[in-house]
Amino acid sequence: MPSLTAVLGLATLFTAAVQASSSSQPKWRRDPNEASHQLPDATPKRYIVELTSLSCSERVAARLSSSDGLRIVKTFDHELFPALSVECDNGCDVDSLTRLLNDDDAGGDVHSKGARDVAAVYKPATMELRLPKEGESFSDDAAAPKYSFHGLTGVEELHKAGIIGEGATVAIVDSGVDWSHPDLGNGFGPGHTIIGGYDLVGDGDWPDTPPQPDAYPDDQFGHGTHVAGIVAGKGKQFVGVAPGAKILSYKVISRDGKSNEEMVIEGFLKAFDSGADIISASLGEKSGWSTNAWATLASRMVDRGVFVSIAGGNDGDEGAFLMSNGAAGEHVMTVAAADPDLIPVYPFTARFVLGGGGGANSSELGYAPAVVSGDQDFFPSDVADWPVVPLSLNTSAVGDACGESLPEGSLPTLEHYILLVRVGGCDLLQKVRTLSAARVPYVLFYQDDSPYAAPPSDSSGITKVGVIDAKAGEAIVGTIVEGGSVTASFNESTTRYVGMRDTAGGRPAVFTQWGPNYDMALKPDIMAPGSSVLSTYLGGGYKILSGTSMATPYVAGVAALYVGRHGGRRAHADDPAWAKRLMSRIMSTARSAPWVDEWQEVTRPEFRAPPVQVGAGLLNAQRVFEATTTFGFEGRKFELNDTAHFRGKHSVDITNSGEKQVTYTFSLESAAGFESWKPNEPGQPPAFGLNTFKAYNDMKPAEMVPEVRMPKEMTLQPGQSATAQFEFTPPTGVNASLIPIYGGRVLVHASNGEEFGIPYYGVASDIKAVVPGNWDRGASLPNMISGPNGESILTKTTLTFNLDRDVQDFPLLVSQTVFGCREIRWDIFDAKFTENDWSYPPVVGENHFVGSATAWSGSMDHSYFDPKAQNASDVYTFPRYNVPRSLVSYNMWLGQFANGSHIRPGKYQFRLAALRPFGDPHVAQDWDVFQIPQITVLPRHGACNKTRTRNKRISRSRTARLD
Secondary structure (H helix, E strand, O other): OOOOEOOOOEOOOOHHHHHHOOOOOOOOOOOOOOOOOOOOOOOOOEEEEEEOOHHHHHHHHHHHHOOOOEEEEEEEOOOOOOEEEEEEOOOOOHHHHHHHHOOOOOOOOOOOOOOOOEEEEEOOOEEEOOOOOEEEEEOOOOOOOOOOOOOOOOHHHHHHOOOOOOOOEEEEEEOOEOOOOHHHOOOEOOOOOEEEEEEOOOOOOOOOOOOOOEOOOEOOOOHHHHHHHHHHOEOOOOEOOOOOOEEEEEEOOOOOOEEEHHHHHHHHHHHHHOOOOEEEEOOOOEOOOOOOHHHHHHHHHHHOOOEEEEEOOOOHHHOOOOOEOHHHOOOOEEEEEEOOOEEEEEEEEEEEEOHHHOOEEEEEEEEEEOEEOOEEOOOOOOOOOEEEEEOOOOOOOOOOOOOOOOOOOOOOOOOOOEEEEEOOOOOHHHHHHHHHHOOOOEEEEEOOOOOOOOOOOOOOOOOEEEEEOHHHHHHHHHHHHOOOEEEEEOOOOOOOOEEEEOOOOOOEOOOOOOOOOOOOOOOOOEEEEOOOEEEEOHHHOEEEEOOHHHHHHHHHHHHHHHHHHHOOOOOOOOOOOHHHHHHHHHHHOOEOOEEEEOOOOEEEEEEEOOHHHHOOOEOOHHHHHHOOEEEOHHHOOEEOOOHHHOOOEEEEEEEEOOOOOEEEEEEEEEOEEEEOEEOOOOOOOOOOOOOEEOOHHHOOOEEOOOEEEOOOOEEEOOOOEEEEEEEEEOOOOOOHHHOEEEEEEEEEEEOOOOEEEEEEEEEOOOHHHHOOOOEOHHHOOOEEEEOOOOEEOOOOOEEOOOOOOOOOOOOEEEEOEOOOEEEEEEEEEEOOOOHHHOOOOOOOOOOOEEEEEEEEOOOOOOOOOOOOOOOOOOEEEOOEEEEOOOOOEEEEOOOEEOOOOEOOOEEEEEEEEEEOOOOOOOOHHHEEEEOOOOEEEOOOOOOOOOOOOOOOOOOOOOEOEOO
16 A cells, blocks of 8 residues: 555654663653654544444444543444444543443453444554655656556456456545546546546545545545556556456545545445445555454455455565554455566667668667656756767676776767666665766666666766666677667657566565464465556656555456456345455465565575465466366465464365366475564563564575375366365474464466465464563563653652643653554552452452553654643543554553543552463453552642753654555
């Protein structure tokens, strides 16, 4: 998704701050000038209350209206998702809200079954689009026949066969669409490519101002227009995946790239009601829980006969266990991104004059110029008919221009020339420095066999740089070796593009986000082209963008091609399982991809990319149409879980849907395993970056192959089905303490020459036993401080809750977990409480429980609280639910409890606890409790020395994300 990752990907933890502190509990203060970032539940006072049926909505609404501080802000009046969006002015939590709306005076576990009116209560996420990298824009006549992003998938062959998606309708839930774009039909409504939709956001400044919905989803951000072009764009030379399909556009993203879960849910419901065959969404935020509201709804839509594709996310550098919220849905098709075999670049003309009077010809080649200050540094138009001179006539040379200087006499004496230099032997930046020192004005690097590397710019401004592909460079050298010559001419005003070959085609893009879900479900499901994709953009133009945002509409487009040929929702009105069969078909016909090392983006062909990165593998649209064997939806992937919850027995239903008898045999195709956990060394104190999950660049591929008892070969007559059963045993010889993740595919070989794959994955470790808790103690978190100097509560055990700007005598909690956490609690007990008194959920007045803490709603945006300018009652409550790993949270408790009362002077126990992985909340030992000394709350007037000490500030890096 752009990274549609929502408002806050505070995924990187302030390394500088940790290094600056000599204490194991650093003083965390923030610079108030820093940009705001929050956890995914960035609308902290709002809840989505799902009802058991529409019939109880009036009853629940009446309870809400009679309760102070609660109000309904949105109603989802839909049988597929009957729900209310509720805002709490004075703080409430999931437990109390559930009891209240069920009129359940007896209390009870929020997760227990049998609730009369409330099916579930969710915390909605806020989302903000961010792409891993943004490319250049083109004006409205950008076009070239040599560029296509369909070469890897077989879509071009389907187009040649007349399969273009006619009759299919794709709903895109995004930032709207520039429906006036000529490649998108230049119109809105029946008879156009964009046949309808709705704007749920409006053209104003939502979310800073109220939404202003209207009937025309005009795109003000550009992302939705780019996505629409990938699905169904069609120009003279630019063609999307399904140019015959129709698009419905539902605008849920504002002009500055923001959205929230409620808006997305409303867009999905409108798309469902519109009759769309396919829904595509390229947005999301870190979650990893299949039980969030959006994921739940999206899966239900698949059950009802709608194909749903959702972007997996773009934070691949952070490693495993980081799937996005909607993408975590059990039945949705979650999409990873692949590098393309062609990238869009700019044309120039090369004139080849053959030696010995052999004639001459001109060819249009492509080059990628360096980028300077965000703009393409084109070769100027006065570089016309300049000779191209190779630095070496050896097209296998390694190390050209890698030294500190060029050999004497290696440069031509010509006044005007373009130097041709082969890639390899050192990085391009070193070559540029060497050539700049030699004052070479223009350089074209030609690729070796390695993947495309963007050319660096020359900081001195002496040398202009471009890159061409290997075949073009070798042709130039070959012509000159044979006694010929080559000249080149450029046009700096070009608005066209051509394709340049990239040997990285088909491998996973390094930004693509990794699964699995925290409930151990395998995600993503499929991989499609998503890097350096050129598509339609605002103002009739074009833009190159990268992200799972681009791969997701590609999959939706392939689904549209299939619907156009075989029918979709309307044709299968009595058979909603068609959407699941299509998902299974897409997965079973995919092909594997190689492992890529993240740091240098080096392909490791001896290892295959694991399913937790690429799902079933690279989409193969042609095989989706050609396959004559179908596989049952429930057996589309084998999720083995970890060793403590191991599921070794799996099966899949296989049907011969062809016209001839077929015999099937089975084998195993293992992918790279990797150790995902970075432990603290024995005997060493906690240190930053240890006892946590590894980043991508720390993950090293290794052979980890399970034992599998395969079925015997089976022969099926046309139309006949059978069940194939498999039994797995985890791989041996692995270090379970490093949480190894393994996977691959079970291959199904058909006697008619077809081959299919079923992805499997497992964890060769007991995660709960290895992860020492859930707090990220390797990052010295959690930490709790108070006062303007940020004194640790471990040493300052008294509080007055004096909110004065110069006193700030209240606790600030900074927290982060190492694994997805079902629940984080901050509970206050009287001084007599011990862990033996724990009961879940705690009830005020029982077992020494006083109440749950709240946090000021501005905690994430401000480094201090100002009682003269801010409202201390504007709070959200603990507990926090379904928190993804590696997200830092700031929470200022100003003294108010979740029930609206305030803490009184006395002695208390603060119980700050994160539920351990796979923990039972009823069991005290399944909580990772941060040990805090007994706290004494003093009268506000009693013991605060109003020293006017300036707040200490520690700057930190933050990352946000687009999918």
